Amino acid sequence: MFSNPMIRADRRWFCCGLATLTATMLMVGCASWVSYPPSPVAFDGVEVLPSSERRHGSQEVSVQFFGTSTLTFFDGSNRWMTDGWFARHTPFQTLFTTLTPNEGQIQDALERLDLDPNDIQAIIPLHAHFDHAMDAPVVAAHTGARLYGDRSIGRLAQAYNAQQIRNSDTPTATATFCDISDKRLIEVGDFRIHFLDTNHIPFPCPIEAAIGEGTTVEPRDQLAGKVWDFEMGTSWTLYVDHPAHQFIVTGTAGLMSGLDAYSDKNIDTLFLSIGAIGRQDDDYLKEFWRSTVETVWPKRVVFIHWDSFTGSTQEPFTGMASILGYSIGQESKASAFLRKKVAGLSHCMEFATLPRIDNVVLTRPEGRNTCVDARP
Numbered sequence: 001m002f003s004n005p006m007i008r009a010d011r012r013w014f015c016c017g018l019a020t021l022t023a024t025m026l027m028v029g030c031a032s033w034v035s036y037p038p039s040p041v042a043f044d045g046v047e048v049l050p051s052s053e054r055r056h057g058s059q060e061v062s063v064q065f066f067g068t069s070t071l072t073f074f075d076g077s078n079r080w081m082t083d084g085w086f087a088r089h090t091p092f093q094t095l096f097t098t099l100t101p102n103e104g105q106i107q108d109a110l111e112r113l114d115l116d117p118n119d120i121q122a123i124i125p126l127h128a129h130f131d132h133a134m135d136a137p138v139v140a141a142h143t144g145a146r147l148y149g150d151r152s153i154g155r156l157a158q159a160y161n162a163q164q165i166r167n168s169d170t171p172t173a174t175a176t177f178c179d180i181s182d183k184r185l186i187e188v189g190d191f192r193i194h195f196l197d198t199n200h201i202p203f204p205c206p207i208e209a210a211i212g213e214g215t216t217v218e219p220r221d222q223l224a225g226k227v228w229d230f231e232m233g234t235s236w237t238l239y240v241d242h243p244a245h246q247f248i249v250t251g252t253a254g255l256m257s258g259l260d261a262y263s264d265k266n267i268d269t270l271f272l273s274i275g276a277i278g279r280q281d282d283d284y285l286k287e288f289w290r291s292t293v294e295t296v297w298p299k300r301v302v303f304i305h306w307d308s309f310t311g312s313t314q315e316p317f318t319g320m321a322s323i324l325g326y327s328i329g330q331e332s333k334a335s336a337f338l339r340k341k342v343a344g345l346s347h348c349m350e351f352a353t354l355p356r357i358d359n360v361v362l363t364r365p366e367g368r369n370t371c372v373d374a375r376p
Helices: 005-027 091-096 103-112 136-143 151-167 205-211 282-291 331-345
Strands: 062-067 070-074 079-082 120-124 146-149 176-179 185-188 191-197 236-242 245-250 269-273 300-304 350-353
Touching: 103 136, 120 136, 120 185, 136 146, 136 151, 136 176, 146 151, 151 176
Parallel strands: 079 120, 120 146, 146 176, 245 269, 269 300, 300 350
Antiparallel strands: 062 070, 070 079, 185 191, 191 236, 236 245
């Protein structure tokens, strides 16, 4: 953790200088320099799971996907959500302006998801970066759901609550925060949700120093902030034990050193974040795959957190924004890597993505995963 204020100031000024240089490059150019490549997982062997409705009275688990790693799970009785991030900003806004939750976009998203605000019991940001946690306190306040996380998430909730109380002359809804740093397990009805502390995918050096491993959100009096004001805190991977479906959700394409604890759990679905894997070298990619897919050997892999976090939520999914021909995620490299892995395992493992918003019932793939028999 960076506890020395001078160190924090130095790294922020460095990042600010880097951002200013990039801004100058962008502003002397034209808008056509920013584009959105197609999905890096749009190839043979990866299906978009079809929308479907739960059978009345069943315990089937269904999921709705809004984008990045915002997922809503429901089993007919209880509903909970990862991240709850609904606002979107342009590349310029994301890099160079103060970001703040857009309550209009949040309300619109909840309506598009057809969610009864009183129906959500828990919201779990997978870490405190803006594209995971910025909207979470607002969603928690609007829905009455409990907000679960570490100290960084707690400080974002405190900031939002203080802001609400300060700016309102009448009683106003605030977020209820629950720290899970010690417990590492919560129950939402039949969902038993285990929290595993895992690594985040590494950033380039200046960004890593600002918001990467070991950084924690500082106390603040408002939720709004620059991108580098949303330090990572703890990066969580979730193992969810439910009678109808066992699954894992990762919020980053980090190296998952702790997933071997779940290698014998007969995982039905692995929701695998793959954002920015194309920026990593071949050794990293090999270890990333080994520490996730080839550790828990799920029956199905669903790719998440590959889509652009600056693209419109009203249009089809696109890949990460590309600036001056350089893609944040290097889709061509990511696609080549994923294509090879999918081709090698598609005979014994399902690979899929999710449609935006549509309800998808997570059917349990039949039988055991025969890929386990073929592993090295």
